[in-house]
Amino acid sequence: MTTIGTPPKDYLLAVEALTVSFDGFKAVNDLSFYVDENEIRVIIGPNGAGKTTVLDLICGKTKATAGSIRFRGAELTKMSESQIVLSGVGRKFQTPSIYDDLTIFENLEISYPKGRSVWGALTFKRDQAVRDRVEEVSEIIFLKDKLHERAAFLSHGQKQWLEIGMLLIQDPELLMLDEPVAGMSVSERIKTAELLNTIIKNRSVLVIEHDMKFVEDIAHKVTVLHQGKILSEGSMQKVKTDPKVVEVYLGH
Amino acid sequence: MKTAPSFLNRRDMLALAVVAALLLIVFPALLDGFRLNLVGKYLTYAFVAVGLVLCWGYGGILSLGQGVFFALGGYGMAMYLKLEASSVENTKIQSTPGIPDFMDWNQITELPYFWQPFHSLPLTILLIILVPAFFAFVIGSAMFKRRVSGVYFAIITQAIAAIATILIIGQQGYTGGVNGITDLRTLHGWDIRTDSAKFILYFVNVVLLLSVVGLALFVRASKLGRILVAMREKEDRVRFSGYSVANFQIFVFCLAGVFAALGGAMFTLQVGFMSPSLVGIVPSIEMVIFTAVGGRMSLFGAIYGTLAVNFAKTSLSESFPELWLLGLGGLFIAVVLAFPNGLAGIWNDYVQPPIDRALKLRPKHQGDDVAKQAASTAPAE
Helix, strand or coil, X not given: CCCCCCCCCCCCEEEEEEEEEECCEEEEEEEEEEECCCCEEEEECCCCCCHHHHHHHHHCCCCCCEEEEEECCXXXXXCCHHHHHHCCEEEECCCCCCCCCCEHHHHHHHHCCXXXXXXXXXXCCCCHHHHHHHHHHHHHCCCHHHCCCXXXXXXXHHHHHHHHHXXXXXXXCEEEEECCCCCCCHHHHHHHHHHHHHHCCCCEEEEXXXXXXXXXXXXXXXXXXXXXXXXXXXXXXXXXXXXXXXXXXXXX | CXXXXXXXXXXXXXXXXXXXXXXXXXXXXXXXXXXXXXXXXXXXXXXXXXHHHHHHHHCCCCCCCHHXXXXXXXHHXXXXXXXXXXXXXXXXXXXXXXXXXXXXXXXXXXCCHHHHHHHCHHHHHHHXXXXXXXXXXXXXXXXXXXXXXXXXXXXXXXXXXXXXXXXXXXXXXXXXXXXCECCXXXXXXXXXXXXXHHHHHHHHHHHHHHHHXXXXXXXXXXXXXXXXXXXXXXXXXXXXXXXXXXHHHHXXXXXHHHHHHHHHHHHHXXXXXXXXXXCCHHXXXXXXXXXXXXXXXXXXXXXXXXXXXXXXXXXXXXXCCCHHHHHHHHHXXXXXXXXXXXXXXXXXXXXXXXXXXXXXXXXXXXXXXXXXXXXXXXXXX
């Protein structure tokens, strides 16, 4: 029911028979799913369903026990984390992962996709193109007037935006977001939804989220995970009415 | 508004000028030859401390084995000097003339192959840089690629320092053993034992140290400097922004190693010997303490911290030799508990603000905004 025969080549991301076991416990168990170009896919599921682990596997933070992850035909399971990033996958972590001791400008600049080797970083020039791009992004993430403040002084919501901005400047083809609106106030949520709607253009996005209202707003397709397996997959409407989903997840 | 700091901002230039004036003018004018040579010796440790600021303060990699790199540089220089002092002429009473005296005492009849390159001064200088860089690269690759970090890295580097000491002491015939390499005389025919030579070497040492600081300032101001800070804080974020974290760690560890080796080479030249007492765990940890006292985030603090601790050590250990180590330990605890940013932190918190205020009071009415902007753009050091 979840696998769709042999996958055609034009999927952006093809996850097949993916399994990872931690000391015998299978956090992700024989999982297969496919993400199209420009598709916004939301992964939902109860706690411990393996949602974050799936993102960890795709970005290389966790190594798969079995199975394959192909991105534009390239096998990601054999690459290092930085190679995966260079091939076009970006990841936002659940808790805001930014550099407190650096300024907003410097935070964004580090994610600018240039000078990533040791020599490149030593000789990196903060030229007009870099400055313009950083300012442009800082405007999108509502932090333009704080460019030269230390990131430590930002609020929780602003830190989330900063990390989203860091990914935006990195310009990945596949953007993975882990609970982008968790812990935000209502007004911050609205602004974040607006922000995400601008940055998801022309790229595929994989989002983990619990906020159902938010999911309905953005999802093209929803995948429901439960105990490391796919419980249901399809449009939000279809998933919402699936009795299995209602029982394990939406029911509470 | 300027966003791009050139690699020397105004504050750095001022600090560099002050430390250059102190080391190049004030000390030579005030101190006698003996004391000046002593300061020169202390300053060779400052090379290590400057490297540790980048490696530990910025990169978050605490190495408790920097003495090994200091020794690699120091022994390299000592081997060259020793070979020059062991000409056939000078050693004709030995059973094998032309090899260092300690080899002769250990019944070695031929110069070992790894001593051969040290006949040549250019090759020696090259090796003083390349050998520690190579060792740091091997150690760094072995550990950072496997994601060994923090306390584990510190313990392993400490073990390496212990191994190096045992190796040097054990291989007496090749290294001079526990006595080290002594009785060094000339550098390319120039007698380094005279007062005038020591005076000149002091200045060479200071200029080299200031160049190393300049290089470190350049690294700090580059994007690499900011990546070091970023790595220290959120290693994973850096990794998932497309950087190979291990390569950056290896680079900064190698750089700190080369800095330490340059210090070691200058130590040998100024003090006239090299021995395993400068290699092991205690000297390696002392060097970390110099850095901590100076402020581990401050390149200039590294110099002041090294000088301050060593002056204290010399004066205290002359009067209370047994108490000194306790004093050093107490100092380290005090710094960590009360002044985590060391002398530089005290300066930035208590001395700099009144000076800034005094300087800014006068033009206040014309440029309040400018001052505010400057305050917000200047990063806390």
